[in-house]
Amino acid sequence: MDFFDFISDPILAISKWLFELLNGWGVTADWSNFILYFIGAALLGTSALLLTLIFIWAERKIIGRLQDRYGPNQVGPWGIFQSVADMVKIFIKEHIIPYGVDPVPYHLAPIIIVASVLIVWAIIPFSNSLTETNLNVAVIFLLAVGGIGELGIMMAGWGSNNKYALISAFRASAQMISYEIPMAIVLLIPVLLSSSMAMDDIVNAQKMPFILILLFGALIFFIASIAENGRAPFDLAEAESELVAGFNIEYSGLKFGMFYVADFLRAFTSALIFSTIFLGGWRGPGVETFPILGGLYLTLKSLVIWFLGVWIRGSFPRYRIDQMMNINWKFLTPVSLALFMLAIFFGKLFENYGQNIQYLSILIINLGLFFISLKLINRKEDNLEIPEIGLRSRPVAKPDNLFSKDISRG
Amino acid sequence: MSVQQLIFLSLAIVTIFSAIMVVSLRNLLHSALWLVLTLLGVASLFALLEASFFAAVQILVYIGAIAILLIFAVMLTHNIMSVSDSQTNRGWGIAIVLVSIILIALISQLSTWEGFNTALINLNSPGQETVLSLGKGLVDPQGYALPFETASVLLLAALLGGVYIAFDKRIEKKS
Numbered sequence: 333m334d335f336f337d338f339i340s341d342p343i344l345a346i347s348k349w350l351f352e353l354l355n356g357w358g359v360t361a362d363w364s365n366f367i368l369y370f371i372g373a374a375l376l377g378t379s380a381l382l383l384t385l386i387f388i389w390a391e392r393k394i395i396g397r398l399q400d401r402y403g404p405n406q407v408g409p410w411g412i413f414q415s416v417a418d419m420v421k422i423f424i425k426e427h428i429i430p431y432g433v434d435p436v437p438y439h440l441a442p443i444i445i446v447a448s449v450l451i452v453w454a455i456i457p458f459s460n461s462l463t464e465t466n467l468n469v470a471v472i473f474l475l476a477v478g479g480i481g482e483l484g485i486m487m488a489g490w491g492s493n494n495k496y497a498l499i500s501a502f503r504a505s506a507q508m509i510s511y512e513i514p515m516a517i518v519l520l521i522p523v524l525l526s527s528s529m530a531m532d533d534i535v536n537a538q539k540m541p542f543i544l545i546l547l548f549g550a551l552i553f554f555i556a557s558i559a560e561n562g563r564a565p566f567d568l569a570e571a572e573s574e575l576v577a578g579f580n581i582e583y584s585g586l587k588f589g590m591f592y593v594a595d596f597l598r599a600f601t602s603a604l605i606f607s608t609i610f611l612g613g614w615r616g617p618g619v620e621t622f623p624i625l626g627g628l629y630l631t632l633k634s635l636v637i638w639f640l641g642v643w644i645r646g647s648f649p650r651y652r653i654d655q656m657m658n659i660n661w662k663f664l665t666p667v668s669l670a671l672f673m674l675a676i677f678f679g680k681l682f683e684n685y686g687q688n689i690q691y692l693s694i695l696i697i698n699l700g701l702f703f704i705s706l707k708l709i710n711r712k713e714d715n716l717e718i719p720e721i722g723l724r725s726r727p728v729a730k731p732d733n734l735f736s737k738d739i740s741r742g
Numbered sequence: 743m744s745v746q747q748l749i750f751l752s753l754a755i756v757t758i759f760s761a762i763m764v765v766s767l768r769n770l771l772h773s774a775l776w777l778v779l780t781l782l783g784v785a786s787l788f789a790l791l792e793a794s795f796f797a798a799v800q801i802l803v804y805i806g807a808i809a810i811l812l813i814f815a816v817m818l819t820h821n822i823m824s825v826s827d828s829q830t831n832r833g834w835g836i837a838i839v840l841v842s843i844i845l846i847a848l849i850s851q852l853s854t855w856e857g858f859n860t861a862l863i864n865l866n867s868p869g870q871e872t873v874l875s876l877g878k879g880l881v882d883p884q885g886y887a888l889p890f891e892t893a894s895v896l897l898l899a900a901l902l903g904g905v906y907i908a909f910d911k912r913i914e915k916k917s
Contacts, residue, residue: 366745468873472798479806483778486813505810
């Protein structure tokens, strides 16, 4: 029976054993709790960072296949050790500090950016017994941490003493600040449905995953989280054709590696959040008896969402900055506001008719708003006038043809 | 010394030190970054008092919005980084005297108030209860509905004022 307990929930069992061990050594209860939390945080952070190695490889491989090439294929079977090799290379690379950097922001920025991604892992419940911190304001915390990420980007852009880095930092923070708004508004609906801001309660309230009720809301959240991560098609901060490399242009060696890791880890982290809030988190068959299965379900759900993100990244062209701002301020924000207001109104109206009717009304609102906004977008697209930028007749370096003076053919 | 006291002391030292750095540094951007650290310290103190809502809102509003806006403003202001003027003007002596008099008067007056010495009661409300009671208090007519609404109206007025100032006046001139 003891072994069965261990198998069904190994992490809780280990922590219990450690707690008793520390108690046996004469450590008081609050100190040993502190030590246990410390160990847990260190383990979680390290494993998240190590997982990133696999994600980097997988993403490169998937995008390679999407673009009809092989992707990494030399180091190890299917190139699986490519990111390990890259990591070693980045460790031993020369670390160049450009002239005129602002040292403190410059050196602190990569750490802050990685930390702002890792800290989100603290609030995700991995099974019904294993939550790192059952924060009662987890949803606000999630948005607040996004602000710290912005701060890191601003510090990187400023500290680098490079105009491209600065422009990119402005773009990135403008993008993150704006896309936080529809994200926050949509996040309020699951909060209202589960009448709690704690991640645990949100997961527990999802007898039926919220994505089945909030189809459109989940879509808005997904788009906003892609933009928040600054991934294609919203990767304007790293628009190579305009900004050389983005806010991390002056970083090299390990510091560049940290930006890289943060970028790839953020993709999976936002998938984790999406599946916690909209896909029911660790919920799945048999989870009550075997809590360890919860972690597996959560990982599987997140992998699906993560793959969707990678798929989009590999398929869509990049938006222009004004298009991106238009999408947010003229479409996502008003639509999410309307969705939020209608959802509370009808949710409250049908509250007394039982939960099923309430959920059904919210689902109908979601679908209705989705089709209305689809129609609005399509109508706009019909009479959209795309102003031409630049001249048709570009002067091209070519020998003058004395017989035809037609320059428009260039 | 318990863990809590140790954490509190280190947080308090960090907060006060960074607050001093905010007002004493010459480089405005560095001041803004130290201000972020100060606000983070205050948020951690809130978290230590188990006021997690305030901690999260402190980070969300002050760091996520106000400090970022401040940094934007500093960066976009022309030549603000290279000003080599003195940080103080002629009135600094009088300011110190006045401020210390006011501080002493306030502290001595406040310490005579009987509420100053009462030990605070732990709310002891688990999970969502704190946030719920806060929300109910804000919209309850017996509670703080009036100040809350007043603050909302004030913010709305500020927003409208901002829009009016930023509004493009060329349209009026054309007509």
